Amino acid sequence: MHREMKTKRLFGAFSLIILWCCMSCTHGQTSTEAAIDSTVVEDSVDLVLAVARTSRLYTAEYRVHKIVTHSDVKLLRTTLLGHKFDTKLSLGDRKIAIPIDVTLKAYVDFSTFNESQIERSADGRQIHIILPDPKVVVTSSKVDHESTKQFTDILRSDFTDAEMTDYTSQGVRSILRSVPRLGILETARQSAAATLIPLVASMGYSPEDIVVTFRKNYTEADLPLLMDNERSVVKF
Amino acid sequence: MQPDKSNHLLSNALLIATAVVICALFVRKCHEDREIFDVEVVDEKAIDITPAQIRSIERIGEWEFLSIADEELIDTIRHRTLGRDDRLVRIYRGTLRLGVDLSKCEEGWVQVHGDTIEVALPPVGLLSERFIDEARTRAFFESGTWDARAKEQMYRKAARQMRRRCLTPSNIEQARENGREQMTALFRTFGFSTVEVKFK
Known part of the structure; x- marks a missing residue:
């Protein structure tokens, strides 16, 4: 009698749990669209609003596509007397692929341009303009959420939003590291000259008498010395 | 014993x-x-090494006069009958750049008369419609699972809010004013005593 009552209580509790799970799963899916449109909270707090007066001539734009992938493997790391031994845990796999599109722009900063960077010949016919070094900045990055794919085994949880943004951020950083090999520098220099020469020619100079140079022919080796404090700006 | x-x-x-x-x-x-x-x-957090593909290379001539860095807090909620509501809160970052696109300059936009130069620039505007750096987005709070459509809607909402907050008449006027100053200073280095800068 007592055992029968206990069995019935357990069955009832189990049924309630199953019912709650079903309600939680289905209710969210049918009302998502309405929920997003009608319950998005607009927060008007000004978190950061930084306005800066600039004088930048953007001369080259590169659009770079990358698929950021990550295989989440849990390792059991044993350290014994300074030696590390890793063993893969059989908890199931988690993999994710995130396509991202990054826009890089190279620019010449004219805010410090002055007369010392202009040289004229004695007869005034020829002009030599020494431009500031080009810089590269990430102007935008976009995650293709529709094409993002993740695969998780039954024992593992889905990737969180924080994890995905971390991988996206790593992906953009890896693109920045490859900037010296993209050729954007040379494109920026040629485009700057192509923009300025007609402008200077309209001042009365012949295009053949206009020379545009840059301060230094930087190479990849100079990159570590010239990283700016601003996160997305790489100086060359 | x-x-x-x-x-x-x-x-x-x-x-x-x-x-x-x-x-x-x-x-x-x-x-x-x-x-x-x-x-x-131990969790391995590093991403795999994959190649980057250049989709396009473009030579441009955009002169930026004002940049506005902005952050927006976007919140979305999914109500549930039983249990707590699901919620996703993200902080988006973007930089709106105001200036002129020199490719839109009309023929003869620079006129020289002795030591006077007249420059007719196109209207000051947003240089690019893509200004959010989604890689710098911070997931502030998350409960429940969220699909691609929800995140795309949040992204578009962040872009709308940034445009509304940053593309104000005062900021556009400030960009125009800075443009006049910068162009005047630039052409004076080339030896012109009088510089007239106009925006269409």
């Missing part, structure tokens, strides 16, 4: 106590210096 038995018990107890003390000291030492012995579960 009794004394032998008691001695035997005493020696066993001493052995056990010594073993316990040695183990405790070893564990304490391991805790202080994890290079002796340590076991931990």
